Amino acid sequence: MVIEDEKKLASFVRKGLExxxxxxxxxxxxxxxxxxxxxxxxxxxxxxIMLPGRxxxxxxxxxxxxKNPLPVILLTARSELKERLEGLNLxxxxxxxxxxxxxxxxxxxxxxxxxxxxxxxxxxxxxGC
Numbered sequence: 001m002v003i004e005d006e007k008k009l010a011s012f013v014r015k016g017l018e019x020x021x022x023x024x025x026x027x028x029x030x031x032x033x034x035x036x037x038x039x040x041x042x043x044x045x046x047x048x049i050m051l052p053g054r055x056x057x058x059x060x061x062x063x064x065x066x067k068n069p070l071p072v073i074l075l076t077a078r079s080e081l082k083e084r085l086e087g088l089n090l091x092x093x094x095x096x097x098x099x100x101x102x103x104x105x106x107x108x109x110x111x112x113x114x115x116x117x118x119x120x121x122x123x124x125x126x127x128g129c
Contacts, residue, residue, distance in 0.1 A: 001042040002026045003033030003059065004075065013046060013075075035076050047092075049076040050085060050093055057083065060090045069106040 004010035005028050008031050015080040023041075025045045026035035030051040037059070060072055072092045076083070 001033070001037055001040070001045040001070075003030070003037065003045060003051070003056065004028065005030070006048070009059040015100055029055075030059065034059045037070060038063060038066060042070060044071040044073065046073050049074050049087070057090070060087065060092055064090050099128060112120055 001026060002010050002011065002013055003028065007028060010028060014026050017024050025040075027036055032055060033047075033051075034054075036042075040114045041088070047056040047059060051059070056074060056076075063070060065071070069091075072087075072090075074087045074092045109113075109116065
């Protein structure tokens, strides 16, 4: 599951993960993304922190309040320590390090590193996000 309002970036991530055997559903809208993430059996979610109207951290917080254990990778171009710590405290994987910023910029090699993080972090990469 990818929740990302920037269609170009969402498409880039989706195509890269599908090329590696993943089945990926994308939502460009925060409320739809939250509903899908909280009701569908995804292996993992890739969640943009900077969604219009409702940030990704509030979506993650709501999932955790509902005892939803869905593994989440936060996708952000921002590097504020407070946001990173809040995401980690809510159980997200930290993907705001410089090596992950290549995904946001669409540079070659970005999805390889990103999908590798899914495999190492969630064990079932390629079966569905």
